[in-house]
Amino acid sequence: MTTYDYDLFVIGAGSGGVRAARLTALGGKRVAIAEEHRVGGTCVIRGCVPKKFMVMASDFAHQFETAEGYGWTVEASFDWPKFLEAKDVEIARLSGIYAANLGKAGVDLIHGRAVLKDAHTVLIAGKGEDGGDLTVTADRILVATGGRPWMPDSLPGIEHAITSEEAFHLPTLPKRILIAGGGYIAVEFAGIFAGLGVETTLIYRGPNILRGFDDDVRAHLANEIEKRGIKVILGCQHTEIRKTETGLCNVLENGMELETDVIMFATGRVPHVKSLGLETAGVELNDKGAIKVDELSRTTADNIWAIGDVTDRMNLTPVAIREAVAFHETVYKDNPQHFDYEAVATAVFSQPPVGVVGLSENEARHTCTQGVDVYVTRFRAMKNAFTGSDERVLMKLVVDAESDRVVGVHIVGPEAPEMIQLAAIAVKAGLTKAQWDATCAVHPTMAEELVTLKVKQSQDVSAG
DSSP states (O other), X not given: OOOOSEEEEEEOOSHHXXXXXXXXXXXXXXXXXXXXXXXXXXXXXXXXXXXXXXXXXXXXXHHHHHHXXXXXXXXXXXXXXXXXXHHHHHHHHHHHHHHHHHHHHTOEEEESOEEEEETTEEEETTOSTTSSOEEEEEEEEXXXXXXXXXXXXXXXXXXXXXXXXXXXTOSSOOSEEEEEOOSHHHHHHHHHHHHTTOEEEEEESSSSSSTTSOHHHHHHHHHHHHHTTOEEEESOOEEEEEEOSSSEEEEETTSOEEEESEEEEOOOEEEOOTTSOTGGGTOOBOTXXXXXXXXXOXXXXXXXXXXXXXGTSOOOXXXXXXXXXXXXXXXXXXXXXXXXXXXXXXXXXXXXXXXXXXXXXXHHHHHOTTOEEEEEEEEOOHHHHHHTOOOOEEEEEEEETTTOBEEEEEEESTTHHHHHHHHHHHHHHXXXXXXXXXXXXXXXXXXXXXXXXXXXXBOOOOOO
């Protein structure tokens, strides 16, 4: 019987990799984990956590405006370097907690880039005792390297642009920025920079932002972010970026030329698989360049698994964590499990934010064979109505007409992410519209609209 250095070697110390490593080590197995950057991965270091800090910082400007309508006199200014310093201190603290928890669980943490040499062998450059390469063996290997931002390398002048990762560390706050992209990262950073007083333009090649979301959500949010001062250009993209004496010139395919100080591309993310040695270990990629896995997260190599964004299944941090738990149950507890990707709630921390769970109206019309019932309301929240603000909330329920199950909930407005977490419980449980209606409202709240919607927008529309 072959003896290995470790029972499990994990490549990538993000949320998924860390959870899998800790659970396995706590179960008595010999485990090591390698990370080429900082422990915590995309979410903690260069993703949702620092981004949420930036969202909260930028939203104060809007809250100050609202405060004046309530009788407050507010004089405020924003210190970008001070904020960055505080943000970096907190990120370092969180990263340290992740590393400490690995140590407490008995996981060997190796700071370095791990490359597969074969199905059981991993090489970490420069981490040997004499400064040479460190080679270790493992019975099983888990790849959890996440994703990285993608930019169109063929675009002339693309070297002048940044991605979301650089946006977290800009030395100075620009006066003007153009953000290319229409997904959640692009929309979130547009709100961040606009809230911090930056002249912000969002450009997207598609007909509307947030492709894949419900059409009412997309249209409503596009209208609301323009109220926040963001200029939105749709159906257009770059043809060139030119550096000028006073900034960067965005040359667009509609003939427009727009000068800004910073250009940020948020045009998608791709699985981080480059130069990992996957082919030498028999690990295949799918047609999208992600690691090919079965429903139990096993790759085409019998002893190698993969979880998280590197598999491009559902790229959310909580999903990666649940995939890690399922991996541990399957491999080390003889309890085969796979994560259920149905009715997973998600949030876009735009301004105003979005919360969704379940099917969009269009998806439901192609899924519910006996048609759908749709309930929609748009209203001014009590807080905004008091000040005369025109900002509006959208709430939408999509119901399977045959079973009366609520199969989709879509919210755009303050605290939408908080509300959708609780709505997701009801959708996941398969509760019917009648059961939602039987729930007594909490008044006065925005969320009460979810259980008081009575008038159908449409009903009994056949699929297709």
